[in-house]
Amino acid sequence: MNDVLAAVLEAIAVLCYVALNAFVLIWLERKIAGHIQRRVGPLRVGGPGGALQSLADGIKLFSKEDFRPGGRDSLVWWLAPLVSMTPAVMVFIAIPFGQHLIVHDMNIGLIFIASISSFGLLGVFMAGWGSNNKYSLLGAMRAGAQLFSYEIPAILSTIGVVLAAGSLSLETIVAKQSAHWFLFPQILGFIVFYIAVLAETNRTPFDLAEAESELVAGYFTEYSGIRWAMFPFAEYGSLFTGCALATTLFLGGWHGPLFLPGWIWFLIKTYILVFIAMWIRWTLPRVRIDQLMDLGWKFLIPLSLVNILGTGAYIALVR
Amino acid sequence: MSLPRTVWNTIKSVVIGHSVTAREIATRPITVFYPEEKPEFPTGSRSVPVLKVNEESGYINCTSCGLCERTCPPGCIDIEQAVDPATNKKKPWPHSYTLDLSHCMVCNLCIEACPFDALEMLDVPELATYQVQDLKFNKEQLLDLWKTGKAIRIAEGQPMPSN
Numbered sequence: 001m002n003d004v005l006a007a008v009l010e011a012i013a014v015l016c017y018v019a020l021n022a023f024v025l026i027w028l029e030r031k032i033a034g035h036i037q038r039r040v041g042p043l044r045v046g047g048p049g050g051a052l053q054s055l056a057d058g059i060k061l062f063s064k065e066d067f068r069p070g071g072r073d074s075l076v077w078w079l080a081p082l083v084s085m086t087p088a089v090m091v092f093i094a095i096p097f098g099q100h101l102i103v104h105d106m107n108i109g110l111i112f113i114a115s116i117s118s119f120g121l122l123g124v125f126m127a128g129w130g131s132n133n134k135y136s137l138l139g140a141m142r143a144g145a146q147l148f149s150y151e152i153p154a155i156l157s158t159i160g161v162v163l164a165a166g167s168l169s170l171e172t173i174v175a176k177q178s179a180h181w182f183l184f185p186q187i188l189g190f191i192v193f194y195i196a197v198l199a200e201t202n203r204t205p206f207d208l209a210e211a212e213s214e215l216v217a218g219y220f221t222e223y224s225g226i227r228w229a230m231f232p233f234a235e236y237g238s239l240f241t242g243c244a245l246a247t248t249l250f251l252g253g254w255h256g257p258l259f260l261p262g263w264i265w266f267l268i269k270t271y272i273l274v275f276i277a278m279w280i281r282w283t284l285p286r287v288r289i290d291q292l293m294d295l296g297w298k299f300l301i302p303l304s305l306v307n308i309l310g311t312g313a314y315i316a317l318v319r
Numbered sequence: 320m321s322l323p324r325t326v327w328n329t330i331k332s333v334v335i336g337h338s339v340t341a342r343e344i345a346t347r348p349i350t351v352f353y354p355e356e357k358p359e360f361p362t363g364s365r366s367v368p369v370l371k372v373n374e375e376s377g378y379i380n381c382t383s384c385g386l387c388e389r390t391c392p393p394g395c396i397d398i399e400q401a402v403d404p405a406t407n408k409k410k411p412w413p414h415s416y417t418l419d420l421s422h423c424m425v426c427n428l429c430i431e432a433c434p435f436d437a438l439e440m441l442d443v444p445e446l447a448t449y450q451v452q453d454l455k456f457n458k459e460q461l462l463d464l465w466k467t468g469k470a471i472r473i474a475e476g477q478p479m480p481s482n
Binding site (some may be wrong): 034036039 | 343344346349
């Protein structure tokens with residue numbers, strides 16, 4: 001009974017954090033976009049700097065008409081937002097926010113995150129198929145190609161860290177970085193991983209799956225109201241987990257030079273990476289699909305293989 | 320293009336792009352918070368043509384010649400000439416002068432057509448109303464608008480006021 005209660009409480013805590021985080025990130029994104037374009041972004045709704053804008057948007061989306069497209073594949077269409085949101089939330093349980101501040105430390109934490117986050121693709125594809133709309137299907141096809149291609153460099157680039165740490169458990173990986181972070185021996189892996197995270201979360205240099213100017217809204221063209229809101233919710237959730245994973249693997253997780261609590265260090269590093277992702281989004285234009293594939297297969301995968309080879313050779317010869 | 324060159328070009332353009340956007344983040348936004356602070360309207364802004372009172376005589380300059388009425392492309396000006404009831408003769412001033420701002424396209428042609436310097440272009444933009452009928456201005460309303468607003472004459476042959 002206590003186990004069940006603990007599990008429920010953990011789930012509620014994670015959900016609250018994910019929701020709050022998504023609200024803050026959406027507001028932050030709009031503020032950054034505004035200031036880059038010499039505007040001020042949302043300001044009028046309330047809170048410091050219009051911080052309650054996302055809450056107002058959420059209430060609006062909740063109260064909207066539940067529109068369902070005709071000719072949809074009902075079950076698939078209905079399940080798709082849930083399927084794409086669930087993995088984004090599930091990934092949070094394996095991320096170490098601080099020492100012992102982790103929902104569940106698994107000895108295969110990294111593999112767990114890699115496999116669970118791949119499920120997001122299923123939700124995207126279900127949305128594209130279930131909507132019975134050519135834009136949705138095109139967006140889903142692109143998302144399929146893109147997410148599948150960038151899963152490989154994302155995982156390959158973490159292998160260098162796994163070799164250096166000798167463990168797949170994220171807590172152990174962070175603990176091994178107490179002396180020096182893995183960023184500098186693994187700088188190649190970090191760059192590949194960060195680019196792959198941007199592509200996996202459909203952020204703008206790689207947002208072909210929802211390219212507004214070409215595909216209306218891509219795979220969630222036919223969604224509105226709270227069903228639509230689940231897709232950005234999942235997107236910002238996985239943006240956070242991607243950056244949190246980069247912090248865990250390369251930037252020393254909860255370790256920091258000053259005497260602050262570990263989780264604060266972790267959040268500072270993660271939100272700096274999130275800020276850089278948003279900065280990139282509002283700077284770079286969208287790439288073409290062939291450029292995207294070229295970058296993934298001809299550049300990032302060889303680069304991550306070189307990284308694995310170098311790390312392996314170093315460990316085999318020097319240690 | 321060779322691979323090292325492509326990589327170099329990519330890195331260079333990414334760095335340049337990000338430095339530009341970083342500079343923009345640091346720049347003050349150019350947003351004007353409209354209802355609280357009013358923007359400066361450039362010289363020659365046009366909102367509504369109004370009737371004008373001759374400062375010397377104290378009468379309106381309009382002789383009800385009808386040139387503005389005939390020039391107006393959307394036909395939003397409607398003039399009725401004054402008639403002396405005793406002699407039944409026409410008088411050189413308008414009995415009624417109606418301007419329908421909901422049709423007016425603020426083209427400034429009526430002012431350019433007026434040979435008597437009787438019309439002026441107002442630069443007050445806040446003329447929104449809740450009813451379309453309220454945008455139909457009669458002679459007295461046009462005179463009131465002229466009195467309240469900062470009127471600028473930009474008819475042909477006249478130099479632009481230099482603020």
